[in-house]
Amino acid sequence: MTLGPWLEVDLGPGVRAGFSTVVAGNLGLGLGDEPDAVAERRRAAERWAGGPVAWGRQVHGAAVHLATAGGDDVAACDAMVATQVGLAVLVADCVPVLVADPAAGVVGTIHAGRAGVVAGVVPAAVGALQRAGARELRAVVGPAICGACYEVPAAMRDDVDAQVPGTASTTSWGTPALDLPRAVTRQLAELGVRVEDLGLCTRTDARFFSHRGVRDGRPAGRVAGIVRLV
Numbered sequence: 083m084t085l086g087p088w089l090e091v092d093l094g095p096g097v098r099a100g101f102s103t104v105v106a107g108n109l110g111l112g113l114g115d116e117p118d119a120v121a122e123r124r125r126a127a128e129r130w131a132g133g134p135v136a137w138g139r140q141v142h143g144a145a146v147h148l149a150t151a152g153g154d155d156v157a158a159c160d161a162m163v164a165t166q167v168g169l170a171v172l173v174a175d176c177v178p179v180l181v182a183d184p185a186a187g188v189v190g191t192i193h194a195g196r197a198g199v200v201a202g203v204v205p206a207a208v209g210a211l212q213r214a215g216a217r218e219l220r221a222v223v224g225p226a227i228c229g230a231c232y233e234v235p236a237a238m239r240d241d242v243d244a245q246v247p248g249t250a251s252t253t254s255w256g257t258p259a260l261d262l263p264r265a266v267t268r269q270l271a272e273l274g275v276r277v278e279d280l281g282l283c284t285r286t287d288a289r290f291f292s293h294r295g296v297r298d299g300r301p302a303g304r305v306a307g308i309v310r311l312v
């Protein structure tokens with residue numbers, strides 16, 4: 083089967099949602115690609131999304147931004163909420179989450195890396211979505227480094243697991259690890275969100291960019307998760 087630039091996911095009627103693959107190219111700024119080339123790929127992504135998209139500047143925190151217009155670098159934040167515009171989350175191993183309540187006309191994105199998960203970015207985003215009117219949220223957890231691949235020092239694993247119980251994991255080669263997709267999925271479910279984890283690992287699946295995969299000779303880049311009401 084031919085690999086396309088977008089892997090579409092279902093978040094209900096009237097929602098365009100999906101994750102880009104390496105075929106769509108690197109969508110992250112500051113990784114060595116010409117800014118003009120990245121901008122051109124982002125415009126192609128917006129054509130796929132069917133309209134303007136807000137691209138945040140992610141900082142591994144728990145701040146949530148209410149996006150009202152499209153554009154690059156709209157705010158320093160790791161979660162966004164919108165009713166009028168599309169949203170993009172950029173990742174290369176961190177956990178991307180797309181959220182929507184089409185009946186309420188609200189969408190959201192979450193960039194959940196280790197620091198963001200500890201800082202509480204997931205509950206912060208769900209709270210902001212609910213304040214924006216969401217009642218029945220659906221979410222998809224996209225491609226991220228999995229609990230069998232995300233190796234960390236033992237002290238870090240213990241520290242994160244103490245703050246976010248259930249994140250501790252073990253790599254397939256038997257060393258301490260963190261399972262962030264599992265932690266994020268569980269947090270969303272506990273907050274009443276109907277959530278699906280795609281179960282795609284960026285480190286072992288070359289269809290996506292991977293920060294850790296760069297060590298194995300794969301090119302640097304960021305894929306995007308985009309959600310937009312259409």
Ligand SMILES: [Zn+2]
Pocket residue numbers: 227228229230231232283284285286
């Ligand atoms: Zn993996």
